[in-house]
Amino acid sequence: MEALFEMIRRGDRPALARAISLVEDGAPGSRELVQAAYRTPGNSRIVGITGAPGVGKSSLVDGIVNELRSMGRSVAVIAVDPSSPFTGGAILGDRVRMKHRTTDPHVFFRSLASRGHLGGLTRATGDVLTLVGVAGFDDVLVETVGAGQSEVDVMKYANTVLVVLSPGLGDAVQTLKAGIFEIGDVFVVNKADLAGADRTRAELEMMLDMRPPGGWRPPVLKTVATTGEGLPELAGAIEAHYEYLKSSGGLKARVRNRFLASLEEYLKREMVDEVLRAASASGELERCLAALEAGKDDPASAASRLASQYRAASSCSALVPSERS
Amino acid sequence: MERKIRVLVGKPGLDGHDRGAMVVARAYRDAGMEVIYSGLHRTPEELARMAVEEDVDVVALSILSGAHGTLVPKVIEHLKKEKGGALDVLVLVGGVIPHEDIPALKAAGVAEVFGPGTSTEEIVEYTRTHVREKRAS
Ligand code: B12
Numbered sequence: 001m002e003a004l005f006e007m008i009r010r011g012d013r014p015a016l017a018r019a020i021s022l023v024e025d026g027a028p029g030s031r032e033l034v035q036a037a038y039r040t041p042g043n044s045r046i047v048g049i050t051g052a053p054g055v056g057k058s059s060l061v062d063g064i065v066n067e068l069r070s071m072g073r074s075v076a077v078i079a080v081d082p083s084s085p086f087t088g089g090a091i092l093g094d095r096v097r098m099k100h101r102t103t104d105p106h107v108f109f110r111s112l113a114s115r116g117h118l119g120g121l122t123r124a125t126g127d128v129l130t131l132v133g134v135a136g137f138d139d140v141l142v143e144t145v146g147a148g149q150s151e152v153d154v155m156k157y158a159n160t161v162l163v164v165l166s167p168g169l170g171d172a173v174q175t176l177k178a179g180i181f182e183i184g185d186v187f188v189v190n191k192a193d194l195a196g197a198d199r200t201r202a203e204l205e206m207m208l209d210m211r212p213p214g215g216w217r218p219p220v221l222k223t224v225a226t227t228g229e230g231l232p233e234l235a236g237a238i239e240a241h242y243e244y245l246k247s248s249g250g251l252k253a254r255v256r257n258r259f260l261a262s263l264e265e266y267l268k269r270e271m272v273d274e275v276l277r278a279a280s281a282s283g284e285l286e287r288c289l290a291a292l293e294a295g296k297d298d299p300a301s302a303a304s305r306l307a308s309q310y311r312a313a314s315s316c317s318a319l320v321p322s323e324r325s
Numbered sequence: 326m327e328r329k330i331r332v333l334v335g336k337p338g339l340d341g342h343d344r345g346a347m348v349v350a351r352a353y354r355d356a357g358m359e360v361i362y363s364g365l366h367r368t369p370e371e372l373a374r375m376a377v378e379e380d381v382d383v384v385a386l387s388i389l390s391g392a393h394g395t396l397v398p399k400v401i402e403h404l405k406k407e408k409g410g411a412l413d414v415l416v417l418v419g420g421v422i423p424h425e426d427i428p429a430l431k432a433a434g435v436a437e438v439f440g441p442g443t444s445t446e447e448i449v450e451y452t453r454t455h456v457r458e459k460r461a462s
């Protein structure tokens with residue numbers, strides 16, 4: 001693992017690719033890799049790209065990569081597509097839209113399947129971002145699965161969130177109630193070559209004007225991802241938001257958020273798995289399920305009971321000296 | 326849990342026939358694998374890069390244009406170059422491939438060739454078995 005880690009630091013492409021798989025799979029050795037990665041953090045700027053299915057996120061990623069490369073910045077892309085809930089398989093198609101810079105040595109592109117994780121990203125996102133950071137990319141673009149109204153995890157990991165819309169995707173009310181409206185740092189009305197783009201933009205501007213003043217006012221930009229129209233301006237807006245974050249102190253909060261999100265993922269995994277394992281070993285899980293089936297219990301009560309039993313058991317065992325605290 | 330099998334379904338060259346590639350991609354997905362679709366008109370170099378970055382077990386090339394004789398060896402050459410010499414992925418080819426061309430493809434490093442009418446069960450089964458062997462070796 002140490003050798004692999006060193007290779008990632010030196011920018012070895014197959015090594016980074018392999019490491020991402022190990023972390024995704026939680027394979028033996030991935031823990032050490034992640035431990036090392038968080039202790040050698042990179043300094044990548046993380047840009048999230050989210051929006052409804054088919055609005056042109058991947059096409060924009062292609063255009064943004066192209067812009068950032070012309071500015072001399074190295075770029076990694078992490079693109080997430082959904083796994084099938086039935087078979088666990090996935091067709092990852094975001095690469096199809098990559099037309100520029102496909103063999104550029106300073107670009108790295110990786111597709112990830114959501115593997116049942118909700119929220120628009122995958123469980124391993126935080127760790128994957130850290131690995132990519134170790135490899136030293138200036139920018140990391142994270143494309144979420146086609147997001148509806150509640151896939152807002154990207155805001156926890158990104159420094160700047162682009163929310164992408166396209167004309168004719170419902171009216172203002174729908175946009176307003178969508179959770180993703182609130183997380184945008186920059187709004188992009190893509191497919192501006194289609195009718196209705198100006199109206200969509202005007203509606204967005206109006207809604208943004210209704211927000212309480214102060215702080216960052218998200219710009220609304222029009223793009224045609226397929227021709228590159230509006231892409232330099234978009235790159236400029238990303239830059240401007242990042243500068244704003246740096247000067248306002250917001251960057252620190254965003255980075256902190258990202259660590260909190262990763263911590264939360266691991267805690268959930270540890271705690272939920274632990275409680276279930278303990279309950280299963282003691283037979284309590286079986287009793288709970290039987291009671292639920294018989295209509296003599298409810299999930300909320302059963303969960304509190306399992307959790308408090310687990311706490312009671314673990315506070316006893318804490319009195320027994322273990323190898324280390 | 327067994328590691329997920331990852332497959333790159335690639336369309337090299339100027340060939341616009343994508344039905345077969347889609348059929349194969351879906352079959353793999355329905356068998357629980359993670360499939361990366363390259364999109365049309367990819368160069369051998371692009372496909373090799375994708376295979377490396379996506380850390381796939383299988384590179385599945387679909388070619389109906391008749392250009393397999395030049396494209397496939399080039400993909401394999403680039404794969405070896407990107408990976409530093411060894412061909413550690415399973416390379417499969419499907420589409421319209423005349424029988425007499427198969428030996429040359431295999432000599433270049435292709436594990437198996439699947440023509441029109443092959444059942445998707447057969448393709449999935451072959452892939453699963455041979456990925457296991459490859460991983461074990
Ligand atoms: C449908 C079709 C088209 C459609 C394609 C639609 C599309 N989006 O795919 C259209 C009408 C657009 C078309 C156009 C042309 N076509 Co056409 N087309 C066919 C046809 C009739 C069927 C192909 C097909 O879709 N089959 C169904 C799919 C599911 O089968 P498949 O691709 O073979 O895939 C199966 C297996 O091969 C295998 N498989 C395939 N790929 C892979 C990959 C892996 C890794 C694995 C494991 C398995 C696997 O699994 C699949 C399931 O069994 C074939 C003839 C034929 N019977 O094959 C000609 C054929 C392929 N076409 C041909 C030609 C010449 C053309 C044109 C050049 C015609 C022209 N002069 O304009 C154009 C070129 C288009 C282009 N840009 O490339 C020739 C190719 C000749 C050659 N290779 O020497 C063929 C063979 C017809 C012929 N006998 O002349 N075509």
Ligand SMILES: Nc1nc2c(ncn2[C@@H]2O[C@H](COP(=O)(O)OP(=O)(O)OP(=O)(O)O)[C@@H](O)[C@H]2O)c(=O)[nH]1
Nearest residue numbers: 053054055056057058059097146190191224225226
């Ligand atoms: N007319 C027009 N079409 C576009 C534009 N941008 C993207 N498209 C097309 O819209 C379709 C979807 O584009 P993608 O980039 O795959 O969209 P996406 O948001 O990544 O899609 P998912 O990842 O599946 O959610 C493709 O056919 C693109 O060619 C644009 O600016 N104008």
Ligand SMILES: [Mg+2]
Nearest residue numbers: 057058093094
């Ligand atoms: Mg996409």
